[in-house]
Amino acid sequence: MFWQQLANGIGLGSIYALVAIGFTMVYGILFFINLPHGDVLMVGTYFVLGLIIIGVPFIVSIIIAAIATAILGVVIEITCYRRLRRVRRLAPLLSAIGVSYILSNGLLITAGPRPKSFPQPLSGNITIGNVLIPNVIVLTVVLTAILSIALELFVYRTRLGTAIRAASQDLPTTVLMGINVNLLISLSFAISGVFACIGGTMLAWRYGSVSPSIGFSIMLKAFAACVLGGIGNIRGAIVGGLILGLVEVFAVGYISSALRDIISFAVLVIVLLIRPSGLLGGRTEVAV
Numbered sequence: 001m002f003w004q005q006l007a008n009g010i011g012l013g014s015i016y017a018l019v020a021i022g023f024t025m026v027y028g029i030l031f032f033i034n035l036p037h038g039d040v041l042m043v044g045t046y047f048v049l050g051l052i053i054i055g056v057p058f059i060v061s062i063i064i065a066a067i068a069t070a071i072l073g074v075v076i077e078i079t080c081y082r083r084l085r086r087v088r089r090l091a092p093l094l095s096a097i098g099v100s101y102i103l104s105n106g107l108l109i110t111a112g113p114r115p116k117s118f119p120q121p122l123s124g125n126i127t128i129g130n131v132l133i134p135n136v137i138v139l140t141v142v143l144t145a146i147l148s149i150a151l152e153l154f155v156y157r158t159r160l161g162t163a164i165r166a167a168s169q170d171l172p173t174t175v176l177m178g179i180n181v182n183l184l185i186s187l188s189f190a191i192s193g194v195f196a197c198i199g200g201t202m203l204a205w206r207y208g209s210v211s212p213s214i215g216f217s218i219m220l221k222a223f224a225a226c227v228l229g230g231i232g233n234i235r236g237a238i239v240g241g242l243i244l245g246l247v248e249v250f251a252v253g254y255i256s257s258a259l260r261d262i263i264s265f266a267v268l269v270i271v272l273l274i275r276p277s278g279l280l281g282g283r284t285e286v287a288v
Contacts, residue, residue: 003131005253011137011206013245014144018199019218020225020237021151022192028168028232029188030085035096036076037196038219039103042212044069044197045204046111049118058121066197073193074186082182108212115211118204140202147195148238155234164188168232228268230278239279
């Protein structure tokens with residue numbers, strides 16, 4: 001049972017890591033808590049489902065939806081955040097809440113309140129000893145590893161990635177150096193949208209359904225994973241997501257499903273009491 005739960009926890013943690021990476025990308029530059037991130041995930045997942053229903057191949061559907069959510073992320077940044085960068089934190093927070101309500105209620109009106117079944121194109125399991133690992137978990141872990149490595153190479157081995165890291169360290173100085181910070185911030189929102197769409201699709205594929213209520217709950221889990229690993233730290237988001245997934249699955253398997261969230265957030269509180277900046281350290285400055 002331990003190894004089975006471990007496999008399930010790594011699969012769920014990989015999904016949380018994908019979503020948390022997108023969440024922490026925005027915070028790392030702007031210090032904004034991007035509340036609509038979960039709703040962007042929800043929109044992207046429903047977009048994938050809609051494309052599959054009309055006959056678009058599964059992989060192509062994910063690619064198209066990821067591009068659409070990247071554009072949605074950029075639109076949100078330009079229309080709702082750009083003019084609020086230098087004001088008090090309450091203004092962007094209220095703007096984020098408004099965008100979240102618009103997306104969630106718009107989808108609720110369009111798709112209806114009931115959960116919808118999500119296709120599972122790659123069914124079956126891989127057997128290792130007595131452990132059955134669903135193919136979707138294997139694919140999720142592999143995809144998370146590939147995307148994480150690709151993002152790591154982009155951030156640390158390209159000029160754009162270096163510029164993003166510079167902006168995350170000191171945005172005003174980056175502006176003075178003549179770097180187009182608007183492009184960097186829009187790119188961060190686009191990457192955030194792509195990771196949200198893929199993470200939501202993997203989550204819906206894993207459980208076989210999608211509902212309009214997933215946006216807020218997954219946003220909370222992504223935020224918790226970021227804080228646990230070190231908010232603003234991409235590697236910390238990955239570590240935090242994996243730990244959170246493992247804690248949830250083991251709590252359900254060995255204690256009680258009713259206590260899953262309580263135990264997860266209790267672990268978060270304990271870690272923060274010991275390391276307030278998260279396991280790998282994160283951004284401690286705030287926008288004022």
